[in-house]
Amino acid sequence: MGSLNTIAIVLVVGLILFTIGLSIFSRRFTRTTADFYLAGRKVGSFSNASAISGDYLSAASFLGVAGAVYASGLDGVWYAAGFAGGFMVVVLFIASALRRFGEYTVADFAFGRFGSHRIRLVTVVMVLITSMFYMAPQMYGAGTTWKILVGRGIFGMDPYTSGVVVVAAIMMFYVAVGGMKGTTLNQIFQFWWLNFAIIMLVFFAFGNGFSYPAELEAASESTLVNTKVVTVEQLTADDGAMLANAKSVMTAEEFAAVQAAVDAGDAEAKVPVALSAVNKLHETRDMLFNEPGHRYNGFDQFSMVLALVLGTAGLPHILNRYYTNPSGAAARRSTFWVLVFIGVFYILAPIVGLAGIGMIRDAVAGGTAPATADYVNGMLVKPDAIMPTIAQILGGEWLMGVVSAGAFAAMFSTIGGLLIASASAVGHDVYEKYVNPNASEKQRVFVGKTSVVIFALIAMGIGLGIPASGLDQAYPALIAMMVTWAFAVGAGAFVPMLLTGIWWKGTTERGAISGMIVGGGGSIFIIVLNILAQLGVIGKTGLFGFLGGLTFPTLFTFPLALATIIIVSKMDGQLPKNVDEIWMRIHGTAHERHERELGLDKVGTLFAKH
């Protein structure tokens, strides 16, 4: 561990200490369940937008988007655009209605809208599943970032395990202690830190002579090249097609090492190679950086856009945040600012990805590339490492430290939101409603904190289980892939239920439950098939093979869930007896007029004591 990592580690430790300090500070302002889960419902638009942005920008955005652009060009840029576009669905169809309904959680909405305990429990299960899908890549990111940053384990654990355990322990502590107020304060700080990190990176890139149009032109002059770690068996399969491809791309010196591995005859030996990419969209064209088709064929171009755009509106930890707004109008304003904040971030992230191509190639050629990363053909073997790598090239130790702290900030803020969402699903939706409805305020907050601890332990278990399951070997860009799964489950389970529940009075409880099961369950089923296909458990033919080959199930599951809700509701016809009352609660304004008259719609302070 050289001095470079020492400075980075010091900055990360500083971030952690600040985070813990903020949680302890906010503890004195958390007395009630409304404080613990919703920060007292008085978070202003700007603060809430910063917190939502921190909640939303996870390891996948901070590390994954630049990496996806670096590896895939335009198809990678779509990750950024799709992640941002999702908030339009939120602002247009969901934000103000959800806030006006005025509960704590998505499960509360389902119960209040459809009037049954059954739908609340189904929603709770879906919230927990979606949150765990989203938690998994964060924990995996924690382990891998620790590996790059620290490079060694603690207390006899390997580096990956150390990262997962340490991050889970920190999150467990700061969320349980600070509740939503502490988490909100931390998310605001963490968002601005990671935004500062990416602005610094872009600033340094332009300062080093980066020109967006010129670099894009240079990167698009020849066929896109990808790096990959493959086994000798894979290299020599199909009459050595991959080997011939690598030979045509790699330098003679680098290819000699590949050939030596092949000649050694160990079929399981792994070797990094560079391969020219194939255009999956326009098969007769070369695959250029500035053209679509590297990752997605025609079907997936549409399916991916829908998955990302619809998935945002189905993330429970994001939806819960809308209840912290003081009014429906404030919820809309918050979303506008979220779009501005994350839009700036997503405009900058692809610039870093593009800048990395030329700058890392030059650094490798000049022998100045960081030794902590692996390279082949002048490119990173693992594109997800581009942020800390280019930071080190451009700004040395300090910029590397700022960016590493940004990566942890991205993970902390998202995991914090997920833990609050999971804890509220169990503590509020189950304990307070069914287990002990007469619980005192103290008991409720205690259960919320206990839930946080339990879910942090579950998240730790998932994080530790990923390498053991072989998933990290099956998917080259696992963080981005797992986040996409969470989006797909959320888009299938919640968005059709929310859209119909808010905008179609005729939606019935049975219709909504059927839609959630078909949409959420169908997404999970297709994702599991996709995992089994990647692990080689099922083949690529037949119905299962076809479904297992779907990268994004949303193009099927979303319309199917929507159709299910409509058909079952029509057949069922059992509306809640007080449907008009419910309708007035979602779309009526008397409550807001009353609050405005009393001045209760004003933004409060996060530091109010009750």
Added chain:
Amino acid sequence: MGDTTMQAAAPARGGGSQTETQHGTHIDTIENVDIVFRAQRRLSFSYGAVFFAVTLAIPASSVWWKSWYATPIWGGFTANYLFVSLFYYVFLWTMAWTYSKQADKLDETLMHMADAAVASADTIGEEG
């Protein structure tokens, strides 16, 4: 769901608690809320149609419009790359801003309308 439901064919209209809600001196009636709902729906779905049309037009153009995805217009930027990496965000910001403003304005109008309707009903009641 048992006793908490009723047939859709016979919507609730009977009890006062079912057709109006009161917060302080402010009252929502189902008739007024339906007006609010229809106006909000028109606004949200109009913007939604534009949003999805533009968002899905990008992959459609990526598949079928060669000049869009393969012709550089500024350095290495194709129209496709420039839109997805920059102008799409400007589009989102403009949409979100104008929608929020129009929705706020609509809220104001409908709130005043609702209060005016209640005040008018009170006056008629007093005169009666």
